[in-house]
Amino acid sequence: MLASAPGRYDKQPTVRVPGQHRVFTGDQAWAEVDRHARNGGRRTPVIVVDTYPGTDLAQLMAVVRAALPEYVVINVEDAAAKPIEDIDTLIKANLTNDRVFGVMSHHSLDQFYDADRLASLADRVLDSTQPTVLIGWGAALVPLQRSTLVLADMARWEIQQRQRRGAPNWRCANGDEDNLRKVKRGFFVEWRVADRHKRALFPSIDYVLDTNRSTSEAKLITAEAFHLGMQAAVSTPFRVVPFFDPGVWGGHWMQEKFELDSDADNYAWCFDCVPEENSVLLDFDGQIVELPSIDVVFLRPRELLGELVHARFGAEFPIRFDFLDTMGGGNLSLQVHPLTDYITNTFGMHYTQDESYYLLDAADDAVVYLGLKTGIDPAEMTRTLESASRGEISFAVEQFVNAFPAGKHDHFSIPAGTVHCSGANSVVLEISATPYLFTFKMWDWDRVGLDGVPRPVHLDHARRNIQWDRDTKWTQENLVGQVEQLASGPGWVEERTGLHTLEFIEVRRHWFTDAVEHDTCGTVNVLNLVEGPEAVVESLDGGFEPFVVHYAETFIVPAAVGRYRVRPHGAGVGKRLGTVKAFVRGTEMS
Known part of the structure; x- marks a missing residue:
């Protein structure tokens, strides 16, 4: 079965994950989290929902309270985060006075929290006889043994869209601020800190919650399904969502x-x-x-x-x-x-x-x-x-x-x-x-x-x-017109088109009317179909399903794929097609 149906530019490309995996939505999602928490061995369950900054926390808390009425739901940010004025002082040198440019932050999320208040919150939860949900960016910092850990994740582009509609930066009262300054705070500080934090959580998560849409429509998958999805992506050519x-x-x-x-x-x-x-x-x-x-x-x-x-x-x-x-x-x-x-x-x-x-x-x-x-x-x-x-x-x-x-x-x-x-x-x-x-x-x-x-x-x-x-x-x-033919074969020609030797990216262009073979040589390839309506990417050893690409679509071929071929497909058969392929110079493995 082909990985993409013939047609025009695909604005919603997907990565198929093999196997049977449930996707939980609505109250069903939180019932699943509750089930897992109650089977975790603790007499009083403690669920931790650690969110990416940009999540609508008030809406998410309302959804959780409605779905889990027996639980006490605690906003960890309100309970233990430092005042935003203190955080602003901490990151002042990173933000600068410039509208666009800051300095890359190397802060960790615990620096935004009061350690004593986190410890006090842990004591409060441990002394309680009610099941508890700790929620917010940094909820996993509360020093206690949890029953279940949920990572509520979100893409940066979605955060920027929300900020344009008036959403503030994390714990800031800047909803009406210049969007360039909001992005600067995210790019140089918040997203860097958030990525360090969630990378540390990956080995211990039990579930991942997709919060890119309305929180009431959030989708939940198990950690196993999440990790298999990541593996599926690097096992085949794939596209990200443009x-x-x-x-x-x-x-x-x-x-x-x-x-x-x-x-x-x-x-x-x-x-x-x-x-x-x-x-x-x-x-x-x-x-x-x-x-x-x-x-x-x-x-x-x-x-x-x-x-x-x-x-x-x-x-x-x-x-x-x-x-x-x-x-x-x-x-x-x-x-x-x-x-x-x-x-x-x-x-x-x-x-x-x-x-x-x-x-x-x-x-x-x-x-x-x-x-x-x-x-x-x-x-x-x-x-x-x-x-x-x-x-x-x-x-x-x-x-x-x-x-x-x-x-x-x-x-x-x-x-x-x-x-x-x-x-x-x-x-x-x-x-x-x-x-x-x-x-x-x-x-x-x-x-x-x-x-x-x-x-x-x-x-x-x-x-x-x-x-x-x-x-x-x-x-x-x-810099202009630097085209050099490197090789040719039946139905194809390979050219080098750039970049300059000062730059680390190598670009190769292939013109073809028949199949042309490629090899990642152990380094990631990024390609675009720059000429022709449709082509198919195929594994030489059956390692992945045929992957159809359309005119102007960019696709990633992971290093692990190895050898692959690209040939005309569908409406592209009988036509002259062209791809450009970029990779990092000097990283090919023999």
């Missing part, structure tokens, strides 16, 4: 090609493979459970990433694929990304945002702005940008920056420190390193954001990272 977002420069290509809401003003981004943010949908015999795809990275890093990628990056997915749609839209902001030394010393991130633009589609007038024009005066460009940032003038981009014609299937490398932006009327498949937040905008074409507020410009950061020697000649010789 998400789409509007922007001031957004276009309309994805609205048509991906059948998105036609009434939306535009769609600028599609985050098609950003496991830190995306979800993964686990299919338990037709019952779908949504969990953060980063859980796969945390729990199965060696099978997913490969030994050498894991050794270099740890349990972090280093490759990102996303779409930038400016078809009928505008130019992206003129920008530059930080050098590795700068991002490490300034923000505490251990690798930087090298990237590239692969043109999935382009109108005749499409351009990519890339590199500086030969002979420009850095001081003059800096002064002009500063004047433009004050609203005194409009910055004349083409006076200082090269504009290269951009056609379909062109590939432009953009190592950190290179001034760049995509122009209007194109669709870019951005193949890059994962630290997506670190973009230093220099000029935004006199625009404001969708919220009506001028988008942040970071000239001070930018000028410290611009590589002024990357002029027209250097850019043409190093």
Whole structure:
């Protein structure tokens, strides 16, 4: 049986989990938790529900109280968390005064809690003759023996959607605050602390609760089912759930090609493979459970990433694929990304945002702005940008920056420190390193954001990272049109299309009308079907079921898969197809 039915771009891809596993919902879920707790050997059951920050705790507590009326339900956050003012003081250096950028936190969740109050809460529960539910982010910190541990998990993208609708950060009264500042607090502090905390809980959880939807509709699975789902994901090619977002420069290509809401003003981004943010949908015999795809990275890093990628990056997915749609839209902001030394010393991130633009589609007038024009005066460009940032003038981009014609299937490398932006009327498949937040905008074409507020410009950061020697000649010789044929066979050709040697990602393109064989060589592969309607990915040894992919879909082939083939399928038979494949250089195992 094929893992995906023929059709257009699949916005809800799933990972099928073998075996028989129950998915519990509503009161049935809490009845199952209660059953487990009462069979745990304690005379008075204690259930711990440890939540990811962003969970609607009040709603979840109401659901639990209604489902388990015999239990006392205690909000651990109210009972034992430090005052938010104390936490703000603790993390002040991480948050900074900047609207976008902070410093990576290395705090642990116990630092946000009062140890004496946690101990007092444990004594209160142990002295009680009533069954108890301890609930909240950090509930597992209460020092007592529990009957049952439930991890209530949530993807970061869902948290951001809730914050846009007015949800605050954890225990903050900032529901109406600038969303960029909410994301900053999450990205640099809350999510880092939360991931450390839940990784420590993984070995001891009894259940996982999917809270990505309404809490009353939350789905519960056993720890066994959860771990088998993680294993299923790394045993086959799979896709994470893409998400789409509007922007001031957004276009309309994805609205048509991906059948998105036609009434939306535009769609600028599609985050098609950003496991830190995306979800993964686990299919338990037709019952779908949504969990953060980063859980796969945390729990199965060696099978997913490969030994050498894991050794270099740890349990972090280093490759990102996303779409930038400016078809009928505008130019992206003129920008530059930080050098590795700068991002490490300034923000505490251990690798930087090298990237590239692969043109999935382009109108005749499409351009990519890339590199500086030969002979420009850095001081003059800096002064002009500063004047433009004050609203005194409009910055004349083409006076200082090269504009290269951009056609379909062109590939432009953009190592950190290179001034760049995509122009209007194109669709870019951005193949890059994962630290997506670190973009230093220099000029935004006199625009404001969708919220009506001028988008942040970071000239001070930018000028410290611009590589002024990357002029027209250097850019043409190093970053534009770098295509090299490597191999060919019956019905296929393999090419190297980038990235630059300063970047750690290798990209290979295959054109094919027949089957072409691949081998992960022990390192994770990320692919996109950039040409043709449909292909199928097959195991050479029957290790996974055939996996169908459609035009523009990004898919991950875990390192553990080994050898596989990609061939035309369905509507793709008889046509010339193309894939691009990215992997980390120097991590292939012989």
